[in-house]
Amino acid sequence: MKHFLLCLLFIPLLARAQNLRGQVQDQAGRPVPFASVAVPALTQGTTADESGHFVLAGLPAGPQQLQISAVGYATASQAVTLPLSKVLAIKLVAEGKALAEVVVTGVGRATEIRRSPVPIAAMTGREIRLNANANAIDAAVRGIPGLSAVTTGPNISKPFIRGLGYNRVLTMFNGLRQEGQQWGDEHGIEVDGYGVDRVEVVKGPASLLYGSDAVA
Known part of the structure; x- marks a missing residue:
């Protein structure tokens, strides 16, 4: 019991x-x-x-x-x-996984390039340095299709997209508009190429998210 x-x-x-x-x-x-x-x-x-x-x-x-x-x-x-x-x-147990490439422009939030509805081309800082060029625009021209440049001297390059340039192509560096290259033929992009970690090119209507002058 x-x-x-x-x-x-x-x-x-x-x-x-x-x-x-x-x-x-x-x-x-x-x-x-x-x-x-x-x-x-x-x-x-x-x-x-x-x-x-x-x-x-x-x-x-x-x-x-x-x-x-x-x-x-x-x-x-x-x-x-x-x-x-x-x-x-x-x-x-630690596990190393390679994260998919992420782009942070052209859309409202961070998005993988392969999932982005906007045509975006990107170039890393390593690819820029492999081109052995301190001019980020000239380096991008060699690595990004559809992008060209007009060069009037050392480190003086103006980007052209689909034949449009000057005040029809908006250039931004860390979110700040770069407009010095629009003043004259001898004015280039006022960006130190050695300080660029990544170049992204947004083509088509999505570029209008950054202003009415981004029409290329």
């Missing part, structure tokens, strides 16, 4: 909702901040804090399967049995 009573007292303890506390770490034991920890079978989850600690509350007792994911790490699964008296340590 005593054994039967002990069972009756023990079963409600197991049936109570359990809290799972843990920390997400990398293979070196360093915390992985803001990792996602979920129990897919229960559609329940949480996000770790900046030190990798998390709490999953209201879980039923018994075996549970966790799914853990974080940017830069491979998604992991780990089985646990609740209740668990200690803090659970979860190890993630």
